[in-house]
Amino acid sequence: MHVLTTSLQRFYTAFLLLGGVVWASDVLLWLDVSLIDAEWLGIYLGIAIAAAFLHVPYGEKAGTLDILLGFVGIACWGWMAWNFQDWLVDFEGPTPSKFVPGAIAIIVMMEALRKASGLPIAVLVWVLIFYGLFGHMIPGPLQAHYQRPVDFIMYIYADTNAVPGLVLVIIAGMVLAFIVFGKLMEVSGATNFFTDLAMSVMGHKRGGPAKVAVVGSSLFGSISSSPVGNIMSTGVVTIPLMKKTGFKPHYAAAIEAVASTGGQIAPPVMGATAFLMAEFLQINYFDVVVAAALPALFYYLCLFMQVDAVAVREGLQGVPKAQLPKFLAVVRRGWGFLLPLAVLIYMLFWRGATPAFAALVASAVLLVFALVGRKMRTRADWGRFIFGGGAGMIPLVMIGAAAGVVVGVMNASGLGQSLSFILVDAGASWGLLPMLIITAVLCIILGMGMPTTAIYVILATVLAPALTKMGMTQMAAHLFIFYFGVMSFLTPPVAVSSYVAAGLAKASMWKTGWIGLRLSSIAMLLPFVWAFDPALLLDGSPMAIGVVVATTTAAIFLISRGFVALQEPGDRKELLTGLGLVLLAFGFGSSPIWLGSESWVAGAAALFAIAGCWLVPARQGAELRNAPVNTPA
Numbered sequence: 001m002h003v004l005t006t007s008l009q010r011f012y013t014a015f016l017l018l019g020g021v022v023w024a025s026d027v028l029l030w031l032d033v034s035l036i037d038a039e040w041l042g043i044y045l046g047i048a049i050a051a052a053f054l055h056v057p058y059g060e061k062a063g064t065l066d067i068l069l070g071f072v073g074i075a076c077w078g079w080m081a082w083n084f085q086d087w088l089v090d091f092e093g094p095t096p097s098k099f100v101p102g103a104i105a106i107i108v109m110m111e112a113l114r115k116a117s118g119l120p121i122a123v124l125v126w127v128l129i130f131y132g133l134f135g136h137m138i139p140g141p142l143q144a145h146y147q148r149p150v151d152f153i154m155y156i157y158a159d160t161n162a163v164p165g166l167v168l169v170i171i172a173g174m175v176l177a178f179i180v181f182g183k184l185m186e187v188s189g190a191t192n193f194f195t196d197l198a199m200s201v202m203g204h205k206r207g208g209p210a211k212v213a214v215v216g217s218s219l220f221g222s223i224s225s226s227p228v229g230n231i232m233s234t235g236v237v238t239i240p241l242m243k244k245t246g247f248k249p250h251y252a253a254a255i256e257a258v259a260s261t262g263g264q265i266a267p268p269v270m271g272a273t274a275f276l277m278a279e280f281l282q283i284n285y286f287d288v289v290v291a292a293a294l295p296a297l298f299y300y301l302c303l304f305m306q307v308d309a310v311a312v313r314e315g316l317q318g319v320p321k322a323q324l325p326k327f328l329a330v331v332r333r334g335w336g337f338l339l340p341l342a343v344l345i346y347m348l349f350w351r352g353a354t355p356a357f358a359a360l361v362a363s364a365v366l367l368v369f370a371l372v373g374r375k376m377r378t379r380a381d382w383g384r385f386i387f388g389g390g391a392g393m394i395p396l397v398m399i400g401a402a403a404g405v406v407v408g409v410m411n412a413s414g415l416g417q418s419l420s421f422i423l424v425d426a427g428a429s430w431g432l433l434p435m436l437i438i439t440a441v442l443c444i445i446l447g448m449g450m451p452t453t454a455i456y457v458i459l460a461t462v463l464a465p466a467l468t469k470m471g472m473t474q475m476a477a478h479l480f481i482f483y484f485g486v487m488s489f490l491t492p493p494v495a496v497s498s499y500v501a502a503g504l505a506k507a508s509m510w511k512t513g514w515i516g517l518r519l520s521s522i523a524m525l526l527p528f529v530w531a532f533d534p535a536l537l538l539d540g541s542p543m544a545i546g547v548v549v550a551t552t553t554a555a556i557f558l559i560s561r562g563f564v565a566l567q568e569p570g571d572r573k574e575l576l577t578g579l580g581l582v583l584l585a586f587g588f589g590s591s592p593i594w595l596g597s598e599s600w601v602a603g604a605a606a607l608f609a610i611a612g613c614w615l616v617p618a619r620q621g622a623e624l625r626n627a628p629v630n631t632p633a
Contacts, residue, residue: 005054005062008070012051013390020044020176020393024356038164042081044172045109045163048397049073052112055394069108076105080158087158094150102157109163109401116398121454124446125402129156132409141422144413155412162408163401166279167457171400174275176393177359181344182223182269183389184366185337188375191233193334194219199319200327207311208318209241210252214259214304221263222270222296223341226392227489227497230260231504239505246316249507254515257490257501258303261520264452264486266296268348273456273485275355277478280460285355286348291475291537295483295526298536298552302522305560336369395451403457416461423466432470436480436531439463440524443484444491455485467531476534480527487524490516522559526552 022028023040050070054062079101087098106129114122132152135144147155156162185191198216202208216238221230235256242252264270267289274292278285310316340362347358370376376385410416427435442463446455459481467477489497492513502512529552530536535544536552 002061005057005067008067009051009054009062010387012047012054012070013387013394015047015390016044016051016393016397017176017180017386017390019047020172021180021360024173024177025360036085037169038084038158038160039081041164041168041172042077042079042084045168045397045401046074046077046081048394048401049077049109049112051390051394052116052398055391056115069111072104073108073112076101076108080105080164084158084164094148094154098158099150099153102153105157106153106163106405109398113398113402116395117402117451117454121399121402121451124458125405128406128409128415131415132156132413135413135415141418142415143418144415147412152412156405156408159408161411163404165404165407167276167403167407167453168397168400170275170279171396171453174354174356174359175396177356177363178223178269179389179392179396181340181359181363181366182226182229183385183392184363184370185220185223185340186229186233187381187385187388188337188366188370189334190223190337191220192237193330193337195234195237196325196330196334197327200325200330202318203324204318204321206318207245207247207307207316209238209245210247210255210307210311211304213238213242213256214300214307217256217259218262218266218300221260222266222268223263227257227261227264228500229392230263231256231497231500234260235501235504239501241319243505245319246314247310249505250502250511250515251310253501253505253507253512254498254519255303255307256504257495257497257512257516258519259300260501261486261489261497262296262299262303262523264489265292265299265483267292268345273453273482276453276456277460277482280464281474281478283475287475289348291479291539294536294538294549295479295530298526298556299523301553302526302556302560303519305556306519306522309560336373336375337366339369340366396453399451399454403454406454406458407461410461416465419462420465420469423463424469427466427470432467432472432531433528435467435470436528439467439481440484440527443481444488446485446488452482452485452489455488456482459485472531473534473537473539475537475539476530479537480531483527484524487520490520492517522556 023044028035050073053066053070053073057063057066083098110122110126110129113125131138131144133149135142136146138144158164160166195212195216198212198219199208202211202215205211213234217230217234220234221227235253239252239256242255243249247255264273267274270288270292274288275285278288281288343365344358344362347353347361348355351358353361376382423435439459443455443459446458456478460478464474464477464481467480468474472480489495490513492498492510495509495513495516498513498516499509501507501516502509505512526536529548533544533548534540535548538545540548
């Protein structure tokens with residue numbers, strides 16, 4: 001039995017990666033094999049369901065029940081794929097040969113979702129399914145449109161506005177291509193290259209290893225877009241180094257957690273959500289990347305400044321230069337890891353290629369470099385790439401299917417439109433700022449234990465229309481929801497990133513979670529800035545963009561010092577923090593909240609504030625203890 005389950009698991013995971021590459025690269029078209037999206041997705045989803053049952057079995061090891069449920073998933077979803085084209089022109093309606101396999105397919109899929117992605121998202125989707133079936137019995141504004149259960153089942157099972165629809169198309173194509181690219185980077189040694197590169201530049205500065213975590217995790221995280229994977233890749237190097245140079249374990253873990261989580265909002269990949277956002281808004285993927293660039297830069301600036309402040313306060317030294325890798329030696333050894341990144345950016349932004357094609361071309365370049373440079377030399381390396389990459393697709397495919405259920409229920413029941421009307425009415429009474437706070441809280445609460453993609457799909461269909469009707473641009477509304485969905489990885493009590501990092505650091509999970517929340521608190525103010533002034537998303541005049549950049553930069557410097565660095569009596573930390581917060585609101589470029597449109601005033605204030613940051617007396621705790629401090633980073 002063990003041999004059979006192992007063989008099946010390896011086959012399923014290899015199919016999810018390699019079969020997905022064949023589909024995404026249009027090899028089937030070259031072979032004159034014609035499949036429409038829904039036909040392929042039925043096969044692909046069935047295999048993912050079978051893999052989920054073996055990957056997370058009911059017992060200690062996968063057994064007969066897990067295998068059989070997997071076969072049922074493949075059979076039922078394969079039945080939809082086999083008959084899809086015939087059903088398009090079939091006017092008999094939902095017959096038992098259609099809706100019975102459909103009902104079984106949905107039940108098996110939901111159980112696989114629970115196993116692969118956790119109980120919270122499974123419960124939420126089940127609630128929505130029951131709402132779609134019985135919501136017509138609810139009185140009032142949330143009453144659902146009535147449809148027969150058999151019609152509802154067929155809609156969820158075989159309509160391209162439900163499970164075999166847009167979200168799953170994107171995950172099985174674009175996202176898979178970037179999973180391949182990120183996994184190749186990880187297996188071929190790119191993680192070590194980026195970490196060494198950051199160490200050679202930042203390692204000798206005060207608090208150097210923490211700054212390496214910020215830079216290294218941002219570089220690798222922008223490709224991998226998996227907070228936990230990023231922590232496990234870079235944290236194994238940076239966390240011990242931070243502890244060795246004086247950082248307390250919970251601080252070291254929190255810094256790595258915040259740095260790794262930020263990879264999800266850092267272009268060019270941004271997880272699956274960037275591609276979904278582009279499709280939802282019917283815009284070019286490039287536009288999403290451009291809009292997300294400044295917020296990602298400011299996110300890491302917030303963290304970098306606070307890390308520097310902690311290092312100053314605690315008198316933490318960097319690593320001696322003699323113990324660090326040499327920059328040119330690192331570049332000579334790993335220059336090939338920069339080449340596929342350059343190819344990716346060139347294909348995306350200069351050639352205008354689709355994201356999936358660009359990622360696959362970059363992966364091919366990286367694969368050639370890995371083979372020529374013998375970066376992947378063993379069967380274990382290839383196994384980690386093929387089977388590890390395929391295993392990484394399991395939760396993503398299940399989330400895509402769940403998102404299809406959510407979208408399908410919203411469309412079929414009218415729930416999305418009803419909620420949008422209710423929220424718009426509430427916003428008209430309360431105003432935009434309270435609605436933004438409610439939205440942020442909802443994103444964080446739903447994000448406790450749920451993947452960012454799922455949070456985004458659910459809230460983008462409900463809250464984004466309400467926010468845009470209240471005056472926000474579509475891009476600002478969608479990025480606001482996405483950003484706070486990412487922040488849920490850092491907010492206790494279910495701070496997934498912080499807890500994973502705490503395990504590596506052997507630190508208190510609660511302390512790590514609260515420190516991570518503190519380190520990311522300044523960054524959590526940024527979405528409120530672009531909600532009122534989209535210039536932060538590069539949507540505005542050059543003057544407006546310049547003003548919001550200047551004032552936001554100055555505010556980050558001031559608040560960072562006020563929060564962390566100046567802890568001794570008389571150091572005016574309250575004044576600095578207050579001035580930073582006022583400046584953040586004051587500098588909303590062309591549309592500040594309460595001060596009118598005198599942008600030149602905000603710009604002048606920003607310049608004075610930036611200068612003041614460096615003129616404030618630096619009576620940090622490190623100097624009071626007469627501890628040596630390296631040259632400022």
